[in-house]
Amino acid sequence: EALLDDRKVMTKSSSVDLVTQTDQKVEQLIIQSVKEKFPTHRFIGEESVAAGEPCILTDDPTWIVDPIDGTTNFVHAGCRAVTWYSAVRSLLPQMEFGVVFSCLEDKMFTARRGSGAFCNGEPLQVSGQKDIQRSIIATEFGSNRDPEVVDKMFSSLRNVLCIPVHGMRGAGTAAINMCLVASGCVEAYYEIGMHVWDLAASSLIVSEAGGVLMDVEGGAADLMSRRIVAANNRTIAERIVKEIHPFAPPRDDAPPLQQ
Numbered sequence: 001e002a003l004l005d006d007r008k009v010m011t012k013s014s015s016v017d018l019v020t021q022t023d024q025k026v027e028q029l030i031i032q033s034v035k036e037k038f039p040t041h042r043f044i045g046e047e048s049v050a051a052g053e054p055c056i057l058t059d060d061p062t063w064i065v066d067p068i069d070g071t072t073n074f075v076h077a078g079c080r081a082v083t084w085y086s087a088v089r090s091l092l093p094q095m096e097f098g099v100v101f102s103c104l105e106d107k108m109f110t111a112r113r114g115s116g117a118f119c120n121g122e123p124l125q126v127s128g129q130k131d132i133q134r135s136i137i138a139t140e141f142g143s144n145r146d147p148e149v150v151d152k153m154f155s156s157l158r159n160v161l162c163i164p165v166h167g168m169r170g171a172g173t174a175a176i177n178m179c180l181v182a183s184g185c186v187e188a189y190y191e192i193g194m195h196v197w198d199l200a201a202s203s204l205i206v207s208e209a210g211g212v213l214m215d216v217e218g219g220a221a222d223l224m225s226r227r228i229v230a231a232n233n234r235t236i237a238e239r240i241v242k243e244i245h246p247f248a249p250p251r252d253d254a255p256p257l258q259q
């Protein structure tokens with residue numbers, strides 16, 4: 001219904017960072033329904049953070065919610081994903097489960113720590129490809145149009161493409177790009193600039209499907225750092241790291257700037 005109806009587009013951090021009433025309604029729907037069952041649990045929701053709520057993980061069980069991942073697709077009539085997940089603290093081994101729903105394809109991606117990753121109940125496995133020259137790599141350009149940042153993104157894109165790889169792709173949603181890695185459809189996905197709610201659910205789905213997560217400079221992945229390489233294996237991830245022009249956007253858990 002919303003795909004046909006909701007065309008009132010608002011903006012957040014920039015004129016290309018879009019939000020609709022459906023983003024806000026879906027986030028409230030998820031938070032309210034979880035709260036009814038688990039009144040003491042905490043939430044980090046994309047639209048709640050945009051409205052001034054803190055983006056901090058504590059020791060309490062926390063649900064990280066991206067109500068629509070791929071709002072730009074949605075606004076242009078192709079909603080790709082609704083993603084949400086539960087974590088206990090920020091470290092990957094402490095994530096409990098992740099759920100990504102690709103509504104137009106009717107695909108429900110799920111993972112529970114230590115129990116594997118699934119799409120509509122079928123087990124997922126990353127690609128077995130070890131040769132990056134026989135790989136497809138996914139990435140996105142996010143919503144930062146600062147020419148210096150765009151130059152860095154283009155330099156990384158050029159370097160990765162010229163390895164050479166078979167191709168580059170972008171689904172318009174970080175969550176689905178990561179699920180494509182988990183499904184073995186692409187070998188890797190990298191991006192700088194997305195947020196913890198874009199990655200949370202799908203990072204567990206990737207690791208439970210046998211993939212690896214890494215920072216763009218090669219260290220451990222940090223979901224609050226707004227940088228990620230998700231790959232089918234370490235060889236491919238480390239090769240991509242060599243080609244990325246790194247930069248560091250403000251962290252998701254950085255204290256708000258003083259007025």
Ligand SMILES: O=P([O-])([O-])O[C@@H]1[C@@H](O)[C@H](O)[C@@H](O)[C@H](O)[C@@H]1O
Pocket residue numbers: 046066068069070071072140141142143172173174175191193194195198
């Ligand atoms: O805003 P939204 O549609 O939930 O999420 C978007 C992502 O999934 C997209 O792939 C990424 O490039 C953007 O930076 C943004 O975070």
Ligand SMILES: [Mg+2]
Pocket residue numbers: 066068069070197198
């Ligand atoms: Mg998102």
Ligand SMILES: [Mg+2]
Pocket residue numbers: 023046066067068069070071
């Ligand atoms: Mg969103």
